[in-house]
Amino acid sequence: MTRVLLADDHPVYLEGLAALLTATGPATGIEVVGTAADGEQAVARAAELAPDVVVMDVRMPVLDGIAATRQVLEGAPGTGVVVLTMSEEDETVFAAMRAGARGYLLKGATRPEITNAIATVAAGGAVFGPAIARRVAEFLTPRPAAGGPAFPELTAREREVLDLVAAGRANPQIAAALYLSPKTVRNVVSAIFAKLHVADRAEAIVRAREAGLGRVSPGSPPGPPR
Structure with missing residues (x-):
């Protein structure tokens, strides 16, 4: 039984x-x-x-x-x-x-x-x-290769944040680089995790790097305000 x-x-x-x-x-x-x-x-x-x-x-x-x-x-x-x-x-x-x-x-x-x-x-x-x-x-099922951006389910801002996450930047560094508040960065990161169905930052980094993101140098200076 x-x-x-x-x-x-x-x-x-x-x-x-x-x-x-x-x-x-x-x-x-x-x-x-x-x-x-x-x-x-x-x-x-x-x-x-x-x-x-x-x-x-x-x-x-x-x-x-x-x-x-x-x-x-x-x-x-x-x-x-x-x-x-x-x-x-x-x-x-x-x-x-x-x-x-x-x-x-x-x-x-x-x-x-x-x-x-x-x-x-x-x-x-x-x-x-x-x-x-x-x-x-x-x-x-792997999505067919196309000319579009990686992770089309993400907004442009979410892909930008994910790129910096994959480059090894912590939330405060991302906030400084993109001229966002730390709370906004936390909310964007949470939305990325939910959309990509990942459990944590490490899994998100693996997914992002497999898609070619994260090539920004972790020590590079912040970009201009957006």
Whole structure:
């Protein structure tokens, strides 16, 4: 049997899913060993019960599902996590993947889709709902080379800031170079991270340098005001 922990802050949905999986357990090989009403409970129950798979909602109180996924996997890296949520936003999808989730389904998924996802993740695989899989494929597919600028999803100002980030400049240096306030630079950097789906500055630098940015010398003087 595949031992499953369910985490969701909506009692009706949580109870319904638990009842559904329990009723079909003999046929699907799934045993619901526990439930949790928030992310903190999910982490504690996962440590206590050592499930094979955690089915995790994202938007939960106390501790959200992304942070909870990360903590569960820090304690038990072999645990499979299937995110089951209403959110199909790119930022949420890729944040879940970076946290270590190997399954991502929307709450409109059918019972066979959910049980198949649990079985696949328990066996070491990964599975995503059709809409999510298309989005992941689009993100991972290299864009055809064109004469346009790198990262067309960024504004001209964001590309300018990213170029300086890739050159190794810290936010205060970027603010001085572009005659911007430090707060504006922080906001622009945050927008760049979100649009590029990167977790931190180091990942942004790698992406930018691969695209040919960052050739400005870190010690070069500030340019003229814009």
